[in-house]
Amino acid sequence: MVVDARRCRPMNKVDLQKASECSTGGSVIYWMSRDQRAQDNWALLKAQELALERKASLHVCFCLVPKFLDATMRHFDFMLRGLAETAKELQGLSIGFDLLKGKSVEEVPKFVKRLQQLGKKGPVHAVVCDMSPLRVPKEWVAGVSSALQKMSVPVIQVDAHNVVPVWEASDKQEVGARTLRPKIMNRLKEFLTAFPPLRKHPRPPLGSSGKGCFDLQAALKSLQVDRKVGPVSEALFKPGSKAGQERLKDFMQKRLKIFGKLRNNPNQQALSGLSPWIKFGQISAHRCALAVQQAGKGDAKQSAADFIEEAVVRRELSDNFCWHNPHYDSIKGAAGWAAETLKKHSKDKREYVYTRSMLEQAQTHDELWNASQRQLVSEGKMHGFLRMYWAKKILEWSKSPEQALADAIYLNDRFSLDGRDPNGYVGCMWSICGVHDMGWAERKVFGKIRYMNYAGCMRKFKVQEFEQRYPGSSKGQAVQEEAGAQKTSPKSSLQKAKGRSSQKKLKGRAKARPAKRVQTGKRKANADREAPSKRQRQ
Numbered sequence: 001m002v003v004d005a006r007r008c009r010p011m012n013k014v015d016l017q018k019a020s021e022c023s024t025g026g027s028v029i030y031w032m033s034r035d036q037r038a039q040d041n042w043a044l045l046k047a048q049e050l051a052l053e054r055k056a057s058l059h060v061c062f063c064l065v066p067k068f069l070d071a072t073m074r075h076f077d078f079m080l081r082g083l084a085e086t087a088k089e090l091q092g093l094s095i096g097f098d099l100l101k102g103k104s105v106e107e108v109p110k111f112v113k114r115l116q117q118l119g120k121k122g123p124v125h126a127v128v129c130d131m132s133p134l135r136v137p138k139e140w141v142a143g144v145s146s147a148l149q150k151m152s153v154p155v156i157q158v159d160a161h162n163v164v165p166v167w168e169a170s171d172k173q174e175v176g177a178r179t180l181r182p183k184i185m186n187r188l189k190e191f192l193t194a195f196p197p198l199r200k201h202p203r204p205p206l207g208s209s210g211k212g213c214f215d216l217q218a219a220l221k222s223l224q225v226d227r228k229v230g231p232v233s234e235a236l237f238k239p240g241s242k243a244g245q246e247r248l249k250d251f252m253q254k255r256l257k258i259f260g261k262l263r264n265n266p267n268q269q270a271l272s273g274l275s276p277w278i279k280f281g282q283i284s285a286h287r288c289a290l291a292v293q294q295a296g297k298g299d300a301k302q303s304a305a306d307f308i309e310e311a312v313v314r315r316e317l318s319d320n321f322c323w324h325n326p327h328y329d330s331i332k333g334a335a336g337w338a339a340e341t342l343k344k345h346s347k348d349k350r351e352y353v354y355t356r357s358m359l360e361q362a363q364t365h366d367e368l369w370n371a372s373q374r375q376l377v378s379e380g381k382m383h384g385f386l387r388m389y390w391a392k393k394i395l396e397w398s399k400s401p402e403q404a405l406a407d408a409i410y411l412n413d414r415f416s417l418d419g420r421d422p423n424g425y426v427g428c429m430w431s432i433c434g435v436h437d438m439g440w441a442e443r444k445v446f447g448k449i450r451y452m453n454y455a456g457c458m459r460k461f462k463v464q465e466f467e468q469r470y471p472g473s474s475k476g477q478a479v480q481e482e483a484g485a486q487k488t489s490p491k492s493s494l495q496k497a498k499g500r501s502s503q504k505k506l507k508g509r510a511k512a513r514p515a516k517r518v519q520t521g522k523r524k525a526n527a528d529r530e531a532p533s534k535r536q537r538q
């Protein structure tokens, strides 16, 4: 068996063995959705395994919806260019590729019917699909599985995105990384295994599937999406599996060694930058973990361990949360203590209140926040450390926590190439709703949600250097006042922080100090202390 059976689960009541009893030939279909690559894809390997056993042809289909939530041209362009490359690679391996247009619940069964007719005596033995823990793709899989049940076609789901399949890692929503970590790390030996290559398929695809692959320009034209947010420069993020592999190689050669020490410094190039490729499944996180594990020797050992923590433990924690919590993008999904504290402080007076449009246009009083927003808009991705600061400030400056969460998710999903991903929902929920975190010293607006401030950033990296890299026009402040941003104190906390921090710097004592965890409720919060950042997270 090529693919570990624990990665697979049946999605309808049609028995896989019975479905193809006494018949060979025909086809097996991989309905590709989250994992848009040819190699290193357990779902496609499973489909090939089934096809080889049944002497069947192998087909891949992808269902393109002309409009997907608020996805923009930036996302569709990256995705379709990546798919065009995948389609070509599959064609070279005698595997069919069809880009279907419309709703999967209608189009996948139609495609099955078409292959049933083409297969003459050979049936469609099975449809294999990949796994996403998000609401809409879960509904797609449920819809297609029940439609195919009526056609007596079995549907098998394979988790091709996680190293330890989401249903194997845990059967419940985990409290945080500390509870999921041992469940993942103790099973890496079993699951972080080498991928077999996808083979050239011995039987050609049926009919004309994949012959001309698909017309990329026509597909891009057919979309009904917001074209105002366009593709980012290929020098930053070039779509496709090949470019993803190159980015991985580049990371291992140039940045892995410094990843451990410098990944929280937005002025340094220490991160992998792999998230857009991982999000679209153009590269497998499993492949990245294998490569980094092998390269992580000597002075790269700690960095390799830190990368595994992010790319495997934290990433799979996000899938765990979304898989088990239907409210993964709403305050309803927060833990009791967090929902309670946010409610208690929802009417606290805000020093500043910004509208979604002011946030979108980087028109706040905080130049670090504006610079981060500009990085997101212009480059399609914000530095990981700043994402936390960015989202926490949205909580601080929004009229309610509900509005803050909605705006953070909206902006992240709209501009970030890696948005619309479990990591994005969990990142926003961690920052604003305390998900996977614990209660900290109680303070205004945040309640017990972990706080971050400008002074804390100044202690960690050269904030001005970052601000200067993403300069804006000076009209920010004017627009902010014109549009009614409330400023209730004569001296903002930001100005105070800047003053305090430069004083501290002069005295040479600029050191980050962690906030104390609230244990009894008796401890008084120190209003200007910041909770420890990501590295000290649970």
Ligand SMILES: Cc1cc2nc3c(=O)[nH]c(=O)nc-3n(C[C@H](O)[C@H](O)[C@H](O)COP(=O)(O)OP(=O)(O)OC[C@H]3O[C@@H](n4cnc5c(N)ncnc54)[C@H](O)[C@@H]3O)c2cc1C
Pocket (backbone or CB within 6 Å): 263, 271, 272, 273, 274, 275, 276, 278, 279, 310, 311, 312, 314, 315, 316, 318, 382, 383, 384, 385, 387, 388, 391, 412, 416, 418, 419, 420, 421, 423, 424, 425, 426, 427, 428, 430, 431
């Ligand atoms: C408010 C907020 C929003 C976020 N939105 C997204 C998002 O939309 N998409 C997204 O992929 N990540 C998101 N993250 C998580 C994290 O910031 C990004 O994964 C990271 O910045 C991606 O850059 P990189 O690939 O260079 O990361 P690296 O540090 O090089 O990490 C390698 C990989 O590990 C995973 N990873 C890293 N950090 C985290 C984390 N904290 N949680 C889960 N997985 C992680 C990612 O897949 C990443 O590509 C968000 C975090 C916050 C606080």
